[in-house]
Amino acid sequence: MQDFGAAFALAFHLIATGNADLVEIVLLSLRVSISAVLIAALIGMPLGALLAVARFPGRGALIVLVNALMGLPPVVVGLLVYLMLSNAGPLGVLQLLYTPTAMIIAQALLVTPIVAALTRQVIDDLNREYDEQLRSLGVGWYDAVGTLLWDARASLATALLAGFGRAVAEVGAVIIVGGNINHVTRVMTTAIALETSKGDLALALALGLILILIAVSVNALVMSLRGERLETARA
Amino acid sequence: MPEALSLAAAPPVVATRSGPADILPLRAEGLVFEAGGRRLIDGIDLDVQHGTRTVVLGPNGAGKSLLLRLLHGLIAPTRGQVLWNGRSTDAAILRRQSMVFQKPVLLRRSVASNIAYALKVRRLPRAEREARLADMLALANLKELAGAPARVLSGGEQQRLALARALATGPEILFLDEPTSSLDPASTELIETIVDEAAARGTKIVMVTHDIGQARRLADEVVFVHRGRVAERSAAFRFFQSPVSAPAVDFLSGKLVI
Numbered sequence: 001m002q003d004f005g006a007a008f009a010l011a012f013h014l015i016a017t018g019n020a021d022l023v024e025i026v027l028l029s030l031r032v033s034i035s036a037v038l039i040a041a042l043i044g045m046p047l048g049a050l051l052a053v054a055r056f057p058g059r060g061a062l063i064v065l066v067n068a069l070m071g072l073p074p075v076v077v078g079l080l081v082y083l084m085l086s087n088a089g090p091l092g093v094l095q096l097l098y099t100p101t102a103m104i105i106a107q108a109l110l111v112t113p114i115v116a117a118l119t120r121q122v123i124d125d126l127n128r129e130y131d132e133q134l135r136s137l138g139v140g141w142y143d144a145v146g147t148l149l150w151d152a153r154a155s156l157a158t159a160l161l162a163g164f165g166r167a168v169a170e171v172g173a174v175i176i177v178g179g180n181i182n183h184v185t186r187v188m189t190t191a192i193a194l195e196t197s198k199g200d201l202a203l204a205l206a207l208g209l210i211l212i213l214i215a216v217s218v219n220a221l222v223m224s225l226r227g228e229r230l231e232t233a234r235a
Numbered sequence: 236m237p238e239a240l241s242l243a244a245a246p247p248v249v250a251t252r253s254g255p256a257d258i259l260p261l262r263a264e265g266l267v268f269e270a271g272g273r274r275l276i277d278g279i280d281l282d283v284q285h286g287t288r289t290v291v292l293g294p295n296g297a298g299k300s301l302l303l304r305l306l307h308g309l310i311a312p313t314r315g316q317v318l319w320n321g322r323s324t325d326a327a328i329l330r331r332q333s334m335v336f337q338k339p340v341l342l343r344r345s346v347a348s349n350i351a352y353a354l355k356v357r358r359l360p361r362a363e364r365e366a367r368l369a370d371m372l373a374l375a376n377l378k379e380l381a382g383a384p385a386r387v388l389s390g391g392e393q394q395r396l397a398l399a400r401a402l403a404t405g406p407e408i409l410f411l412d413e414p415t416s417s418l419d420p421a422s423t424e425l426i427e428t429i430v431d432e433a434a435a436r437g438t439k440i441v442m443v444t445h446d447i448g449q450a451r452r453l454a455d456e457v458v459f460v461h462r463g464r465v466a467e468r469s470a471a472f473r474f475f476q477s478p479v480s481a482p483a484v485d486f487l488s489g490k491l492v493i
Contacts, residue, residue: 132309133340137356137404138330147352151343 003201010202011209022203026210029187032100032174033167036107037115040163044112045156048119049145052127063120069113074106078176081106085177098179103187106173111163118159122152154225161222168214258319258331258407259439260284265315266305268298268463275301276312277463283408288430288440290454290471292447294492298463299443300337300412306441307334307410330357333401334410338417339393341385346377349385350400357404367403374429375399391422398429402438409433411442415449427453447487451475459483461492 014022051063083089085097085105096102126148134144149156171189178185180194188207195204261283268276276298283289283306291299304310306317308324319328342349350371354364372378375395380388385396394414401409411430415423430453434440444450450457454471461482467474478484486492 129340130342132304133336135309136307136329136332136334136336137353138326139356140326143356147342 007201007205011206014202014206015209019206022206022210024183025186025188025191025207028100028185029168029189032103032187033107033164035104036111036167037160037164039104039108040111040115041160043108044115044163045119045149046145047112048116048121049123049149051116051120052123053141053145053148066113066117066120070117072110072113074110074170074172074174075176077106077110078173081109081173081177097177098181098185100178100185102177103174103185106177107167107170110170110173111167114163114166115159118162119156122155122159123148126152157225158222161218161225165215165218169211257285258322258328260320261306261408262318263306263315264318266302266312266317267314268301268305268310269313275463276305278315279460279463279465281306281458281465281468283439283441285439287455288434288442288453289456289458290450291441291443291458291460292450292454292486293445293460293466294486295445297460299445299460301463302460303334303410303412303441303443307332309334330404331407332410333404333406333408335394335397335401335412335414337413339397341388341393341396344385345382346385346388346396347372347381349396350403353400353403359404367405371399371403374402374432376425389422391418391425394418394422394426395429398426402429402433406438408439408441411440413443413445416444416446423449459486461486 047066051059051066081102082097084091085094085102086092087097096105123145127144130144130148130151134147139147169189171193174185174187175190175193178187178190180186180190186194188211192204192207192211195201195207261281263279263281263283266276266279266281267274279302281302291302293299301310305312308317308329317324322328342352344352347368350368351364354367359367372381375398377392377396377399380392385393388396398411398414409430415426418426427449430440430442440453442453450471454474457467457469457471457474458465459467459474459478459480459482461480467478467480467483469479474483475487478487482492
């Protein structure tokens with residue numbers, strides 16, 4: 001118990017003094033996860049909106065698939081990306097394995113279905129309300145999607161934050177494709193796993209505290225956005 | 236009359252008819268609409284001409300709103316057709332109509348942005364857009380609320396905004412689907428004043444209601460719909476004085492018509 005207390009004290013000291021290793025790991029984590037969420041937004045939002053608005057054969061199956069992919073196990077994604085990027089894989093020539101780029105790819109694959117599925121749900125709900133009015137105004141299909149995405153922006157921001165929460169907290173995918181290399185691919189979750197196994201609880205705890213702080217901040221942001229939306233919708 | 240609704244000196248905010256040819260008369264031929272194994276519109280033929288204010292009257296569930304959506308082109312009939320001056324509904328014709336729904340659908344934007352959106356969709360020149368926006372805000376008595384989020388307005392204000400947005404684009408024909416059904420008398424009066432003004436400026440009004448009082452106030456002619464059919468159609472004064480069809484007689488006498 002005494003060790004536990006000492007570890008906590010050391011953790012706070014590392015955070016308070018802005019320990020260089022700690023800062024480097026946190027910044028890389030944020031860079032990887034934010035990049036992954038941006039890529040997921042670029043792919044997932046239009047895909048989700050398309051699934052909500054367009055009608056085409058196989059749409060139902062695609063929706064089921066996207067929803068199912070929300071629960072993708074990170075280690076499976078990590079394994080698939082590893083197979084693609086390894087020297088023997090089809091993209092091995094790019095030499096991306098054990099780089100932050102590989103970690104971004106893996107997390108983007110993990111987060112895109114979440115963003116797409118949540119976007120589809122949000123846009124579908126809004127489209128039920130807007131559909132007749134937009135068609136009555138003579139709004140074309142393409143402009144309607146743009147209008148729906150813009151008017152659902154608060155809910156879509158929530159979807160992105162949910163995706164970010166998933167990305168920044170996962171360990172399975174990034175440890176497989178990143179390799180947890182010091183000063184290169186070490187992020188918060190992989191560092192926590194490593195330092196804990198080494199018995200260096202102080203750094204692990206400091207990183208854990210920061211991770212929790214980020215998770216709480218993201219949730220607070222989601223709640224404030226929701227609150228704003230409810231405020232706007234109140235009639 | 237409220238100041239903002241005194242339009243005598245106002246510019247012609249409700250645009251006059253435009254385009255290569257009038258889209259009226261509107262002609263519905265043998266309209267049938269079936270859903271869930273039920274025939275909800277049962278062979279309606281209807282001519283809608285310029286000028287008069289047409290009120291589609293009837294009990295709940297008669298098919299009035301459905302008829303309006305079929306005419307406006309929001310849904311396709313199972314059989315029959317809707318012709319605008321001999322042409323089928325297309326995007327260009329749709330852009331020369333407007334519709335106000337029973338429950339106003341407002342974008343999650345400001346009051347002014349809701350009107351500006353409609354003007355932008357119709358690709359009006361920027362200068363004209365700004366002038367019309369100002370005119371419409373005045374018409375709907377919403378100038379002071381221009382920057383407020385549309386969805387925090389009261390029910391009456393929301394419906395006035397929906398009406399102003401519909402009129403902003405200068406439609407040749409305005410469909411209204413029971414726009415005052417959930418409004419109090421004061422809000423209803425404001426809506427009816429705007430509708431009157433639009434009609435006076437040349438916009439053809441086709442309005443659905445089940446409110447006999449409103450039909451008396453607004454109608455030049457009445458189309459009485461019962462069980463998916465036009466049971467009777469006549470000039471308003473004649474309809475209210477001496478209805479011919481049995482359902483219309485019952486409806487006007489206050490009996491429960493199902």
